[in-house]
Amino acid sequence: MLTISNRIARRLILHLQGLSRVPSGKLNAEELYQLICQLGLVQVDSIRWVQRAHHMILFARSQHYRPNDLRHLIEDRQWLFENYTHDASVIPSEFFRYWRHRFARDQDRLRERMIKWQGDGFVRHCAAVQRKIRRDGAVRSRDLKHRSAKDTSAMWQWHDGKAALEFLWRTGKLGIASRDGFQKVYDLTQRVIAEEDYAARCSRTEFIDWSCRSAIERLGFATPAEIADYWNHVSITEVNRWLKRQAGNSVTQVVVENADGTRTTGLFARADIEALASDIPRPPTRVRVLSPFDPVVRNRVRLQRLFGFEYRIEIYVPAAKRKYGYYVFPLLEGDRLIGRIDMRADSAANCLEIKRLWMEANCRLTPARQQRLDQELFRIAKLADVASIVGLQ
Secondary structure (H helix, E strand, O other): OEEEOHHHHHHHHHHHOOOOOOOOOOOOHHHHHHHHHHHOOEEOOOOOOOOOHHHHHHHOOOOOOOHHHHHHHHHHOOOEEEEEOOOEEEEEHHHHHHHHHHHHHHHHHHHHHHHHHHOOOHHHHHHHHHHHHHHHOOEOHHHHOOOOOOOOOOOOOHHHHHHHHHHHHHOOOEEEEEEEOOEEEEEEHHHHOOHHHHHOOOOHHHHHHHHHHHHHHHHOEEOHHHHHHHHOOOOHHHHHHHHHHHEOOOEEEEEEEOOOOOEEEEEEEEOOHHHHHHOOOOOOOOEEEOOOOOOOOOOHHHHHHHHOOOOOOOOOOOHHHOOOOOOEEEEEEOOEEEEEEEEEEEOOOOEEEEEEEEEOOOOOOOHHHHHHHHHHHHHHHHHOOOOEEEEOO
């Protein structure tokens, strides 16, 4: 059974998640789309502490990336759509056929939850919302506010309309046509997804095979739970059945060395893992700021096991109990996570405020590393569209 060293394991992860590329290269629309296909998904988050998570994920892989590049692929090209994996994410539209199975899986559960919350009239609200959008075009939740008792064409209270929109979106009836600020603009899915992608279908067997195979391709090696978690489409039981069918074919087993020197046995890997590991590129030595929702960071257990980096986002932790800060960013240098930084873009003061920096126990802030960090902070300030950097020197 192949044993993969910890360094090679880290480099495999970074390579498969697009962080081995030289980030100074500019990506055109097609190249940005291919990068997103490589990742499979880009998680969307509403908090804009420096820049929103989806933009920081893509910026970490191309310093020339700007938010309008993603808007262009979603709104103008219709190459991407927004829906749920483990959380709200931007996803290639060519994958929409697989989400149809997720919509079918979730529909009854979500409808039951909404009826308990909204009452028996919820289904009628949904039908009315669909009719309105089909007739009048895209809407925001605030467009569905109750206006007057005489206006029977729009008798929704805000929460009724918002609940209907979210249910219809989560079950595939509506899509996100655009964002107004960060507020969703909903339209019929067939108007949001390119015609050929909307028309495509796949069987349940094809759906399970794609969900497992595409996850392991992007992870390189993983436990069954990690494979199931990648898209949050299929159960661990379905993953285990798929792995059993694939044994000796498109999946192999490997042993991986952890950051603490222990080994994890019985991990499942893509069949070409040995060839891939033998020719894995070294990631750039520059320092990069990662979003807390970066695909490399998202699975905290896997992150600690392989990178020796304990990370927790402390948004919901009371201030007095936070170990680091409200919204702290991991720092990647080459194939190592070397520290974390607490910073925020202050648009009113037109600056990137650096509050605090923590280096990992085995990483010193040498003059050369400080210079690399300063260069990255300068790039981050440009992404955040602020003029200066203040705070730690």
